[in-house]
Amino acid sequence: MIGGGGDLAAVRIELRSDNAAGVAPEILAAVAAADAGGAMAYGADPWTARLHERVAAVFDHDDVAVFPVVSGTAANAIGLSALTPPWGAVLCHETAHVVVNESGATSLFSSAVMRPLPGDDHGRLVPGSLVDAFATTRWGDNHQSQPAVVSMTQPTDRGTVYPLDQLGAVADVARQRGLLVHLDGARLANAIVVLGCAPADVTWRSGVDVLSLGATKNGALSTDAIVCFGAVRAEELSYRLKRAGHVASKMRFQSAQLDAYLTDGLWLRLATVANEAMATLADGLAGLDIHPLHPPTVNMGFFRVAPPVIDAWADAGVDFYRMAKDEVRLVTSFRTTPDVVAEALRRMSATA
């Protein structure tokens, strides 16, 4: 078993996605522990109450609302639906998951349109992305969807991280024009580890109104969450989620996962394992003269690799995604221990 105690040489190495990894033991234990007696359904349970306190404490904010959901797509699309009118536009980087990988979910839930924007060379928006978009917007003209919210992804879909000042500067430009700010934090823990900042710094202190808090890619069983900073949208989201089928009756088992995830820094410890695995992997590949397209600072890297080498890696028992003929995406997870990395590099070196 990968990442387990088995014979590593006998199994394929998993570098396709952090979704492919399983569950952190602390989180599985929390699920089992929540199976205690009857508990009201739909969130009226002690685990969900505790989760709210935990999020308030970890994010250092008095007035949060937290909604566990089963996927990042649900967190993003439904979170965004509370931030835009139907005639609004959601501004985001052109590589954002919300526009590329969610099959129109945001349009389904909000009826708004997406407006993908170019940014810097590393998949991030810059203040000028918005400035340019605003300049070509016909504000107040009913022929055109009106910019309502900007969505940033931290870390990005290119595996890069917004420095705090860049994140805040984009949010500032948005807020000055009356837009709200959404953060897709599917891998937020991995970014926080890199930035070494407080969770508050990368969210509400940077101007974020609503956060998609990822957990599943980093060791949870089956839950991510929408976090609102300022509970003003809590009632609206409660209805939006229910009618979307995203209010689990046994919510306590999601809340227990999230609570464990955020307790005693577990989320950051898990992310650290994943980030360090990628760093070691990238170092090893550099020794083979294989280089990343962007400096990989979290647990995801995109590498330029000669096609025959890509084929050879696959033959040698390494699993990954091929993004183009000569480009691969490698993703590590909390299960990618140093042993796994070493074995991966052994196989890759043998064939490079």
Add this chain to the structure above:
Amino acid sequence: MIGGGGDLAAVRIELRSDNAAGVAPEILAAVAAADAGGAMAYGADPWTARLHERVAAVFDHDDVAVFPVVSGTAANAIGLSALTPPWGAVLCHETAHVVVNESGATSLFSSAVMRPLPGDDHGRLVPGSLVDAFATTRWGDNHQSQPAVVSMTQPTDRGTVYPLDQLGAVADVARQRGLLVHLDGARLANAIVVLGCAPADVTWRSGVDVLSLGATKNGALSTDAIVCFGAVRAEELSYRLKRAGHVASKMRFQSAQLDAYLTDGLWLRLATVANEAMATLADGLAGLDIHPLHPPTVNMGFFRVAPPVIDAWADAGVDFYRMAKDEVRLVTSFRTTPDVVAEALRRMSATA
């Protein structure tokens, strides 16, 4: 702990909802067992493949498609969205969960309208329900939503069960006019136990096209499922679910639950415990001259009770829902063991 080995006298008795119960040990074990190595996300994993085989075998149908989802609302609303055009009408009993308790979910996902119908005295549609509705339909008139699908609930929201011939007769009337047939089986196992029939009998052999297969109310952790008999709608549902945020990345943990649920009759054993608990409870209440509004054959009963008695029960540590001043709903679960029932009756008798 209720239903556990603890001191029963010290805890409140849970008769509010089967959602309040926890997880069957076999299912929790299956979740833990699925945490084995890397597995492709979004359903391309061995557990999901095995689930398809399991459903095909249990329901004795060669061409099924199965989609785990996080709630019955999602199963119903998204399943129905594949059975009606936007200008269609979903016909159902006026007490159906889809029209009373899902906050417009079906309209959200399908853009169709609900058309609630009267039925017999026990919350069930009868063939005449459809005959009457069809007679007042202006077929082919674009001013009116056109009947597209009938949704029945088995067992019903009144805790009653459609006899197979009634279910089939309603479905026949529907199919003769070209409608499709949906079954909300949030508690399907409880009905199958009562009917003593094969799962196929109560579904596709009775004319059902798409089933909402409940599991959460009967011991699963966090999953129900959409089951299509005839995979013709599988591709469509795959997209509909994804853009609704209802495709879990670690789907294998849902599939493992459902697979365990359907293995070796676990679902029917769990439902039997719940049904028998309700039967014993109703017998006991009859001794107190407290009677059900409908003959309770599954794990849910509605009882006429004098208001002071209702108050006294609550004071005595029994939890339940009050539907009206003099009506309570009692629901048992796989956790409502004979000891729990005895304790409940002891408390209720003392105060009745």
Add this chain to the structure above:
Amino acid sequence: MIGGGGDLAAVRIELRSDNAAGVAPEILAAVAAADAGGAMAYGADPWTARLHERVAAVFDHDDVAVFPVVSGTAANAIGLSALTPPWGAVLCHETAHVVVNESGATSLFSSAVMRPLPGDDHGRLVPGSLVDAFATTRWGDNHQSQPAVVSMTQPTDRGTVYPLDQLGAVADVARQRGLLVHLDGARLANAIVVLGCAPADVTWRSGVDVLSLGATKNGALSTDAIVCFGAVRAEELSYRLKRAGHVASKMRFQSAQLDAYLTDGLWLRLATVANEAMATLADGLAGLDIHPLHPPTVNMGFFRVAPPVIDAWADAGVDFYRMAKDEVRLVTSFRTTPDVVAEALRRMSATA
């Protein structure tokens, strides 16, 4: 030609719908007159500006917003979409056009659900309709669509008229619970003539927030309108209408129609012709012992008629709608002059 100067005996008599009538000459003249020079598209023209002033004056309200639209369905559904959140419920009488005849338009534009209610014996809501509905509403429960707006129809789809105190009383009950009030006035002029009230009395002074102002059934060429009392929703409606394709580029030709319609009481004069035609018709039918189901006070009546008589009428060259085996709907219009009525009665008498 019916209603023209031709030989009446040679043509069929039109009593199917006021939609079947043509255009009032004053309105056709206004359209021709608006074809003067270039004018900005999409409402930035002098005719639309004048329409706003006209509506403000006729309805005696300082802060109105007016949006010409091509159909009553558009006026109703899009008007309502600005009065309810997606998780809201639109309460209306169970015979209302918005629920019976618009093929789900309100759900399309608002994503809300309809909640049809019973009323009095004449197709009207009563305060108790809302009181009962509110009593069975689980307020604040996200499982259930929340009452957001009540829609009344004046005159109703049964050809009856709300007395002002009944209209106001229903609106009061609604407003006390925070609901907004919509009035479907597809034939509003016909009701105003009956009530002898000011347009303000039957709308904002009775608590109406948004009005669907009908004109097409009463002599306009191709336009009805949404009228907001209090322009707070004007910006929202502007976007909602544009993205619904309901902002005509040459809006001035709609505005000119509506302006002429409301000028010098034309709308009331046209409605008076239609109402009087129905009164004469009903009197004549009473002489044949044929009676209305509801006292017909406007231009629409439903009559109980023996089936062979119905057939004979049709054979005698009278066109009408058959609602049931022994029920017909007769509708008069501004074109149903006394001569036409006399000819209709002559034919009907000969065969009754």
Add this chain to the structure above:
Amino acid sequence: MIGGGGDLAAVRIELRSDNAAGVAPEILAAVAAADAGGAMAYGADPWTARLHERVAAVFDHDDVAVFPVVSGTAANAIGLSALTPPWGAVLCHETAHVVVNESGATSLFSSAVMRPLPGDDHGRLVPGSLVDAFATTRWGDNHQSQPAVVSMTQPTDRGTVYPLDQLGAVADVARQRGLLVHLDGARLANAIVVLGCAPADVTWRSGVDVLSLGATKNGALSTDAIVCFGAVRAEELSYRLKRAGHVASKMRFQSAQLDAYLTDGLWLRLATVANEAMATLADGLAGLDIHPLHPPTVNMGFFRVAPPVIDAWADAGVDFYRMAKDEVRLVTSFRTTPDVVAEALRRMSATA
């Protein structure tokens, strides 16, 4: 009055939009003539029947369905909604009206997403636009909206015309991948005049399934139309239009306009006036060394003009749209007679 017999020197010259022009006399006469006797509402009238025959004859196609609508936005968005599933993507040029100027109408009606593509230097798609888009599409992957329909605009929003072979080549690439083809023909007559082709050539013979047939910009009062080649989608569109509020009760007045528009080549004669006005205007501006961004072949041109000259034109009584500091859009119409053009050029020359 512009285009009338008045004193041209006294009025502003209208070059903002062909929407600003009024109604062709033949069309106004047809509206008046349709006010003859009673006629069934909602299209069951002789004028609408005749329109179908007219469209079949003019477009040389046996199996057409025609739906008059009040705006090009309605024609585009509702027409497209019948050509894509909710999880589909609508591919179009990045300057297309459907993506830039309709405030998300297509997403409202279809729930699909827009995928704007680059094309050639003149605002047109090329086969490679689709080839590139298809190459980066993850076909059959439910994470991504699937290309379902390509929408081309003829003439384009840049005032240019697709040669027939380019139009057909793009359509071919689309059809080979199973996409359907939509044509936004808001100014179709202007393109047909330029191409000198049959209406069939530029529509179904080039692979077009559904056409938005513009009339309002070219002399109609208040109507455009959806034309389906192959009536397979007629029933679906009938419901989609009704629930969108786009079925006018007095449809005969729209049908009469369209019938007159297409009779004896009126539409082409009107378009010829407009096109020739632009040609003369462009020639005159060339003499002032003012040049178009694209060769203007229809009635719309974009010109590079020095900012002080732009200001001077406006001061001299010429109305137009300013697209950028140094770019204006000039649009002529069927009302822009040679006299009007001469006067415009006189004013522009005096100030250039």
